[in-house]
Amino acid sequence: MSKKCVVVIGAGVSGLTTATLLLKQEKGYHVTIVAKHFPGELTGEYTSPWAGANWRSLITDKRQQEFEKKTLIHFFELAKTKPAETGIMIVDSFDYWDEHKEDFIEPWFSNFCPGYRHLQKEELPDNVEFGITYKTVTINPTVYLDFLLNTFLALGGNIERKEFSHIHDAILPDTDIVINCTGIHSRTLGGVQDANVYAVRGEIVVVELPPTHVTWSFKRYPRGSNEGIFKGPVTYVIPRNNGEVVLGGTYVENDYTTVPDPVIAESIIKRCLATRPDLLPVGQKELKIKRHGVGLRPARKGGIRVEAEWINSILGRDKRILVCHNYGHGGYGYQSSYGAALHLIELMKKPLNSNKTRISKF
């Protein structure tokens, strides 16, 4: 049987994970990743290299919780078996709040993340009234993106650099399936133009600190609003496996500015040091800044789009093309990557295995 030809548009964490998983777990696919940007590049148009990144779940959506759970299991495995190659390490997360409300609802992962518990009063920093701790992972995005790309190439995948203005541009005479993983660009890509997609600007400061296996975040309890306790801007510190530590953060909806702002950077550092003054090594007056960064989280009203639809080919043949979508991952593209890709591949196989002639959307 001849192989199905798949074009994956996008080489961020979504495209690379989907393409790699497709080659790894399925037979009979010839996969090419076509993208404007690939690992190794730093530009505001390409979100994945700018992530912190850690696994810290903020969501209530059950489908996404399932994506994140499967991804964390996968990341724990990678951290144990290939830590240097993947840049993933197991850490203790400390999540703090400035207030403790009696109506605190345990997060969905409390029964799932090892070591989950409430912090004791004596374990809390000065301006913190409540906190939880659990085991999770941090991911060094540069290392992990390289790992995914190398794995994909070793499995026989192909890559090509190109920018498409319309999803139809990805369809060549032998194309059977197109997988759209264009992140924020799904807002403008012809044939997709998803008006629900919008940017959430995030600024970070990368500093050099002694190695640590602790990640922490600090959140003011929402007052007078119905945002959940995990929503809204958070101050955070995320260590990487190479001595770099990411300080954050900001969360500004519909802000497309990709130039770092020194005033914001200063306020991030102040916020981090206010919660954890011990971040500054003894005898050091200032943090050693390695670089500043800004990324645009590809958020989407209605959540991640993991869907498949048939479209008519414009090549004038009697052939329909299956177009699958995997975008809109907002601030959780790493922690949902593996589970979302698994789900997409299952969706993709359903219509391919079906004899039905008309499947428009499901």
Ligand code: FAD
């Ligand atoms: P992208 O990485 O943007 O990739 C899109 C790809 O599509 C690129 O290769 C691009 O070139 C290509 N492309 C787009 N349009 C076209 C076109 N027309 N033609 C050809 N190619 C095209 N997530 C976590 O899980 N944990 C975290 O701790 C975390 N922290 C974050 C901190 C910050 C400051 C930011 C900004 C994000 C953070 N995220 C985090 C979110 C995460 O980075 C994103 O959700 C994720 O990177 C999105 O990946 P993506 O592959 O969907 O998009």
